[in-house]
Structures are given as structure tokens and as C-alpha cells.
Amino acid sequence: ILKQKPFLKLLRSQRGFDQLGGLKGIKKFLTKLLQPDDLPPKGVLLIGPPGTGKSVLAKSLGYETQRAVVQLDLGACYNKHVGESEANIRDALNSIEAMGKVILFIDEVEKALSGSSGEGDSGVGARVLGTLLTWLSDRAESGSEVFFIATSNDISKLPPEFSRAGRFDRIFFLDLPGEEEREEIWKKYTA
Numbered sequence: 458i459l460k461q462k463p464f465l466k467l468l469r470s471q472r473g474f475d476q477l478g479g480l481k482g483i484k485k486f487l488t489k490l491l492q493p494d495d496l497p498p499k500g501v502l503l504i505g506p507p508g509t510g511k512s513v514l515a516k517s518l519g520y521e522t523q524r525a526v527v528q529l530d531l532g533a534c535y536n537k538h539v540g541e542s543e544a545n546i547r548d549a550l551n552s553i554e555a556m557g558k559v560i561l562f563i564d565e566v567e568k569a570l571s572g573s574s575g576e577g578d579s580g581v582g583a584r585v586l587g588t589l590l591t592w593l594s595d596r597a598e599s600g601s602e603v604f605f606i607a608t609s610n611d612i613s614k615l616p617p618e619f620s621r622a623g624r625f626d627r628i629f630f631l632d633l634p635g636e637e638e639r640e641e642i643w644k645k646y647t648a
Contacts, residue, residue, distance in 0.1 A: 458552050464533035465549055468526040468562065470516040477517050478645045479638030480510055483629050487514075490626060491522045491604060498626050499596075500561075500605030504612045505631035511608040514631075515562045518606070526560045527553055531569030531589075535581065542581050546588045558602040566607040567614040586616060593624050 459465045474484045483503075490498045503511040519526035534545035553561050563569070570586055596603065605625075609615055620628060634642060 458555070459527065462549060462552060464530045464545060465552065466528045466530070468516050468519065468528050470520045470526070472513075472517055473520045474517055476645060477510060477513060478642030479634050480514060480631065483514065483631070486627065487518055488521060491518075491524075497600065497602050498604055499593075500607070500625050502620055502625045502628045503606065503608045503631055504628065505610070506633065507610055509631040509633060511631055512562075512564050515560065515564075515606045515608065519560050522560075524558055524560050524604070525556065526562050527556070528562045528564065529553070531563060531566070531585070534585070543584045543588045546585055547592075550588075550592050553603055554596075554599075554601060556603075558604075560604045560606060563605075563607045565610060566619070567609045567611055570616055570619060571614055586619070590618060590624075 459467050474488070477484070483501075487501070503514065505511060516526055518524075529549055531546070534549065535542045536545060553559060570582070570589075593605070612620065
């Protein structure tokens with residue numbers, strides 16, 4: 458299924474959290490959140506400057522939880538034909554849902570949603586955003602087992618409705634590492 462869709466990519470990580478320096482609090486939260494429970498978790502939004510470990514954390518989470526990590530390239534879903542962009546998003550989300558317990562990862566989501574105001578693109582950006590928001594809202598009712606991780610370098614470029622309360626289990630800000638975290642990261646690199 459994934460090979461037939463150019464906007465979906467299976468990510469394979471050989472590194473778990475033990476190879477990722479710092480971020481102790483979020484690693485503990487995510488590990489606990491993805492334990493078998495009555496209610497499936499929704500996901501997290503990771504915000505912070507480039508180079509703070511957002512993408513590596515998402516990939517390592519798959520290794521830690523033994524779940525496949527599927528990256529959705531929203532930009533690759535856009536198409537010049539009317540309605541095709543939204544159809545591509547729905548197709549991608551349906552394919553991911555069919556996989557069961559997986560992690561859906563969208564990196565730098567603000568770049569793909571920056572045109573969601575609908576100005577200058579005949580409303581394609583707004584419809585793509587609407588399709589994604591509908592899925593985020595409806596999956597709780599459908600019993601979806603897909604865990605969603607989105608990263609953003611600049612939250613000010615995200616549409617406010619994307620990060621509203623209830624869409625994610627948590628929104629985390631990942632800052633540049635402090636002295637203790639830098640030392641831990643350096644030890645991992647030198648090992």
C-alpha cells in the first residue's frame with residue numbers, strides 16, 4: 458500500500474530513546490501514553506526551533522513502542538486538479554487507518570498548512586486543512602489506533618484551529634538543550 462502512494466513513507470529507526478540525549482520528560486510521557494489502555498491516545502504536537510530533536514524523537518518512538526512510523530508528506534498530496542488534493546489526503550489517512558496501531562508522523566506541518574487561509578490557491582489549502590481536522594476529530598469516535606505526531610518549527614504559522622484543545626493529548630515545546638542535556642548528548646556521540 459505504501460509503495461503505491463508517493464506521499465506516504467515507512468520510516469525505520471534502529472535507535473530507541475536510549476540513543477537520544479535529553480528530553481527525559483517527554484520520553485517518559487510518550488512511553489506511558491502508548492501503553493495498552495482502554496482509550497487509544499490521540500497524539501502530540503512538538504514545537505521548537507530546528508535541531509531540538511523533534512523528528513528524531515518521533516522516529517525513535519516507533520522503535521520504543523514496536524509500532525510502524527509512517528510519514529505523511531502533505532506537500533506531496535497537493536495536486537493541480539480540483540478535489541485531488543483532498544482526495545489524496547483522505548486516501549492516505551484511510552491507508553494509514555487500515556494499518557492499525559501505527560504512528561502517523563507529519564514533519565514541519567506549518568509549511569504544508571501555511572496556505573490554509575485559502576487566499577491565492579482557490580481554497581485548496583483550506584479544504585486540505587478541513588480534511589485533516591475532520592480526521593483528527595472523528596478518529597476518537599471511530600476507535601482509531603493511529604497515534605499522530607506533528608512537528609512545527611514555528612507555531613505562529615499554524616492555523617489556530619489545528620492546535621486547539623482536544624486535538625492532541627499534549628503540545629510540547631522542545632527548546633535547545635541545556636548544559637546537562639548537552640553533556641548527555643555529547644557523551645552519546647563520543648560513545
